[in-house]
Amino acid sequence: MDLNKLADALIPDEGLLPPEEYEIIFPPREMKKGAEVTRLAPSPTGFIHLGNLYSALADERAAHTTGGVFYLRIEDTDEKRKVEGAVESVIRSLKYFGINFDEGAEIDSPLNVYGPYYQRQRAKIYRSFVKKLIKEGRAYPCFCTEEELEKIRAEQTEKKLVTGYYGAYAKCRGLSEEQIYKNLAEKKPYVIRLKSMGDVNVKHPFHDAIKGEITVTENDQDVVILKSDGIPTYHFAHAIDDHFMRTTLVIRGEEWLSSLPIHIELFSVLGFKPPRYAHTCSLMKVDGETKRKLSKRKDPELSLDYYRKAGYYPEAVIRYLMTLLNSDFEEWTLKFPQADWHDFKFRIEKMGKSGALFDLDKLSDVSKTLISTKSPEDIYDFLKGWTDEFGNEKDRAHFEEREYIIKILNLIMGTGGKKRRKDIERAEQGVRLMDYFFDDSFAPRYEFRFDRETVDAVLERFERLYDPADDNGAWFSKVKSVAAELGFAAEMADFKLRPEAYRGSVADVAEILRIAVTGSANSPDLCTIMSILGKERCVARLRAARMRGKE
RNA sequence: GGCUCUGUGGUCAAGCGGUUAAGACGGAGCCCUCUCAAGGCUCAAUCCCGGGUUCGAUUCCCGGCAGGGUCACCA
Numbered sequence: 322m323d324l325n326k327l328a329d330a331l332i333p334d335e336g337l338l339p340p341e342e343y344e345i346i347f348p349p350r351e352m353k354k355g356a357e358v359t360r361l362a363p364s365p366t367g368f369i370h371l372g373n374l375y376s377a378l379a380d381e382r383a384a385h386t387t388g389g390v391f392y393l394r395i396e397d398t399d400e401k402r403k404v405e406g407a408v409e410s411v412i413r414s415l416k417y418f419g420i421n422f423d424e425g426a427e428i429d430s431p432l433n434v435y436g437p438y439y440q441r442q443r444a445k446i447y448r449s450f451v452k453k454l455i456k457e458g459r460a461y462p463c464f465c466t467e468e469e470l471e472k473i474r475a476e477q478t479e480k481k482l483v484t485g486y487y488g489a490y491a492k493c494r495g496l497s498e499e500q501i502y503k504n505l506a507e508k509k510p511y512v513i514r515l516k517s518m519g520d521v522n523v524k525h526p527f528h529d530a531i532k533g534e535i536t537v538t539e540n541d542q543d544v545v546i547l548k549s550d551g552i553p554t555y556h557f558a559h560a561i562d563d564h565f566m567r568t569t570l571v572i573r574g575e576e577w578l579s580s581l582p583i584h585i586e587l588f589s590v591l592g593f594k595p596p597r598y599a600h601t602c603s604l605m606k607v608d609g610e611t612k613r614k615l616s617k618r619k620d621p622e623l624s625l626d627y628y629r630k631a632g633y634y635p636e637a638v639i640r641y642l643m644t645l646l647n648s649d650f651e652e653w654t655l656k657f658p659q660a661d662w663h664d665f666k667f668r669i670e671k672m673g674k675s676g677a678l679f680d681l682d683k684l685s686d687v688s689k690t691l692i693s694t695k696s697p698e699d700i701y702d703f704l705k706g707w708t709d710e711f712g713n714e715k716d717r718a719h720f721e722e723r724e725y726i727i728k729i730l731n732l733i734m735g736t737g738g739k740k741r742r743k744d745i746e747r748a749e750q751g752v753r754l755m756d757y758f759f760d761d762s763f764a765p766r767y768e769f770r771f772d773r774e775t776v777d778a779v780l781e782r783f784e785r786l787y788d789p790a791d792d793n794g795a796w797f798s799k800v801k802s803v804a805a806e807l808g809f810a811a812e813m814a815d816f817k818l819r820p821e822a823y824r825g826s827v828a829d830v831a832e833i834l835r836i837a838v839t840g841s842a843n844s845p846d847l848c849t850i851m852s853i854l855g856k857e858r859c860v861a862r863l864r865a866a867r868m869r870g871k872e
Numbered sequence: 873g874g875c876u877c878u879g880u881g882g883u884c885a886a887g888c889g890g891u892u893a894a895g896a897c898g899g900a901g902c903c904c905u906c907u908c909a910a911g912g913c914u915c916a917a918u919c920c921c922g923g924g925u926u927c928g929a930u931u932c933c934c935g936g937c938a939g940g941g942u943c944a945c946c947a
Binding site for chain 1: 873874875877878883885894895896907909910911939940943944
């Protein structure tokens, strides 16, 4: 059979460059030793989730801690998956979390010499190599219809054989020249398949950067490399693109492990040196009795928007992910709490081998710890940004009062104290923490533990004594004097010694005041709260509490 | 089912032939304390099972078991 003629018939020369040309057009990158070239290669569905962020972070760190390049390639070989504006959305989402690309699709960079970065725009490159493989007898046309393939599969399933297009089941592999041209003349649609030379009984050891030594069984499937629309499948595009974009380290989910044999054969057939591979474990979630991979349909917490809406500090999400990526990151942060996380020595080899359960509690802890290291001004900006986008009318109005909010933040963040408070774990919750500082969102629950008469007496007496000029010490002595006057222990020590001698302690008196002023039995330092609120508002609240229920 | 990956407390996990088996989150308790946080201290809780190899296995080997992934003209 004249393979050159066949190649021309199958892949007409639409101005294709000879394959060797591409080695010159896309020369190896000049980089220092050890620098990694990594990429994020999403399909343009626009939906970028936590798993993608996790993987992107590994890519970004691997590249940037070695002085390499991190680029964005769009795998748009499947027309059905395309969503408008998806690429911009991917870039924007990652940027929000501080992850930026050096080159690639829609990235404005002088480095963009390995493009185009959209696979559909690379059709000619792929076709040139498919043609080469046909000429070499390593690829052939397949005219099987969907029904025929289904029939083969059914037969294989029934005989309990491995399903797929291989060996004796690869019917089109043995098509005669005459049949091929006849089919072509009849304009039957066709795909191009790899003529696999592998043997599933042969296994090879293979080194994965994360998994370590693994076993790879040879591929014997005549996989489709060029679809009937003339666009390559993922497998083929992967081999071509990662070779010519000079990727050094392919980081991808472990669901790809099972197609690694195909990729190895493809690289070999094309005469390319394969990149290093790092197969990451997937983020898991408990579902009933067992763990399962996080699913974007079932788990809202997989969506990155979920974290933006809930108001997690973006760097907190990244730091949490870093602890999953390299578990010694956490100890490093404990040792250097103020350090920029970028200075941590990330290494792909330190990544865990088993799927991690996503832990919201841990995220919250990372988040509140991080926020506690920030200044009230920074947190004001962060919270303001959140209220602008997700807050309600009142929140937005409150955040116009910058100075007032900063005073509150100083209090609830414990600025100036020996140890910071860690009350704010995310914007949505942090903003609610401040509601009682504003009359229009102050919603007291007057759940006093003492009878009305006692409560009113405490409130009334304290109001008479209250002087906003008092410092903490003076303020508290007044609380104590009210306590003593009404038969409560002014000193906790006395109360602990003889609880039966008193109606309660100064703590109970403070609680009554606290409920009246903040609407809740728990709050940070009440004296400071009162000074932030101002005399007028405090007095009004003390009186309102006495009026409760009497309207 | 074939192929393949994984298996240390509830969770994330250190460990790499000899350890009282780190640390963090979460839980319990105590201290501090006007409440709540924060902080300090303490406690409970782990090597999937069975065989080997070895003076000695969490660690090495084999076999189970369990869980995950994958078997498309989707990526």
